Amino acid sequence: MKRFLPIALAIVVALAVAWWLTHRHATRTQIVLYGNVDLREVDLAFNNSERIAAVLVQEGERVQKGQVLARLDTSRLAPQLEQAEAAVSAQRNVVERLHHGSRPEEIAQARANVALAQADAHDAQRKYERIENLATSSGGRAVSRQDVDDARDAATMAAARLAVNRQTLDMAVLGPRKEDIAQAEAQLRADEAQAALLRQQMADAALVAPLRAVVRSRIAEPGDMSSPQKPAFTLAITDPKWVRAYVAEPDLALVHSGMQASIAIDAFPKRRFAGWIGFISPVAEFTPKTVQTEELRSSLVYEIRVFVTDPDDALRLGMPATVYLPLNATATTGVQPAPATAPQGSP
Numbered sequence: 001m002k003r004f005l006p007i008a009l010a011i012v013v014a015l016a017v018a019w020w021l022t023h024r025h026a027t028r029t030q031i032v033l034y035g036n037v038d039l040r041e042v043d044l045a046f047n048n049s050e051r052i053a054a055v056l057v058q059e060g061e062r063v064q065k066g067q068v069l070a071r072l073d074t075s076r077l078a079p080q081l082e083q084a085e086a087a088v089s090a091q092r093n094v095v096e097r098l099h100h101g102s103r104p105e106e107i108a109q110a111r112a113n114v115a116l117a118q119a120d121a122h123d124a125q126r127k128y129e130r131i132e133n134l135a136t137s138s139g140g141r142a143v144s145r146q147d148v149d150d151a152r153d154a155a156t157m158a159a160a161r162l163a164v165n166r167q168t169l170d171m172a173v174l175g176p177r178k179e180d181i182a183q184a185e186a187q188l189r190a191d192e193a194q195a196a197l198l199r200q201q202m203a204d205a206a207l208v209a210p211l212r213a214v215v216r217s218r219i220a221e222p223g224d225m226s227s228p229q230k231p232a233f234t235l236a237i238t239d240p241k242w243v244r245a246y247v248a249e250p251d252l253a254l255v256h257s258g259m260q261a262s263i264a265i266d267a268f269p270k271r272r273f274a275g276w277i278g279f280i281s282p283v284a285e286f287t288p289k290t291v292q293t294e295e296l297r298s299s300l301v302y303e304i305r306v307f308v309t310d311p312d313d314a315l316r317l318g319m320p321a322t323v324y325l326p327l328n329a330t331a332t333t334g335v336q337p338a339p340a341t342a343p344q345g346s347p
Contacts, residue, residue: 035245037319046226047204063209072205084195110169117165121158128155242305249300279305
């Protein structure tokens with residue numbers, strides 16, 4: 001009997017372990033995970049390269065979305081913007097003038113010029129004809145040949161001026177060419193684009209907070225040169241916050257996105273924070289991908305993010321946290337909708 005007693009005990013222990021492995025999920029009421037509070041940070045930089053005129057916030061200061069944090073010197077940019085806006089105004093007037101075409105007064109002036117040129121041409125032609133007749137009748141003794149040539153040239157020039165004035169009248173009536181209008185409009189768009197760029201640079205001279213946050217680092221100071229590659233501030237975003245934790249592979253089937261959770265923080269032993277699972281990593285960690293033995297499969301873990309409701313902004317980056325996931329009927333069989341502010345998707 002003494003020889004069979006250890007064997008019997010080993011069999012009983014093996015049966016007990018097997019029963020626990022097969023019934024452990026049925027007896028568990030919650031999953032307990034451990035992690036740390038995490039949040040996003042923003043490195044905020046100016047879009048322009050210019051001298052910094054003022055820095056308006058300090059480290060640790062809470063800022064709101066749209067709040068001005070720093071300003072650049074715009075003494076050189078403002079005159080450029082005024083020049084660009086003046087060019088836009090001048091070119092817009094050119095386009096409007098081309099679209100309106102010739103004024104009635106201009107057409108009337110062109111008609112008067114045609115009438116005057118026509119009278120001059122008629123008078124020059126009559127003078128030439130008289131001199132030519134006189135030279136012919138007198139056999140060239142009454143007038144010289146030079147006078148005849150001068151009269152003929154004057155009549156020709158008067159006829160040419162009449163033709164030019166008629167062409168000018170026709171152009172005034174027809175108005176500007178479509179190609180000229182298109183060219184003027186293209187130039188106007190170019191001038192407007194340049195003015196818009198300068199206005200945006202003027203707006204970018206004020207560095208504003210993109211969302212509600214806390215100033216973690218103040219890097220720039222008045223007198224420094226700004227650069228798009230050089231951050232001026234580091235902001236810690238106060239919402240959303242989450243606890244980065246890891247769930248074991250055997251428990252992966254028990255958790256799902258939107259699952260409710262409660263979070264305990266060592267700094268607040270009497271307080272529980274509400275939360276929900278917002279992200280479950282599709283990739284396992286801490287185990288080589290090529291190793292799939294039965295022993296190592298059970299040690300696979302998956303990162304999850306449990307987003308936390310923290311209206312008082314009490315949680316800080318890196319705080320140790322304990323996550324409790326209840327395994328009741330609602331949590332394991334139905335997916336509860338996450339709050340509207342819960343970020344969805346991968347990090």
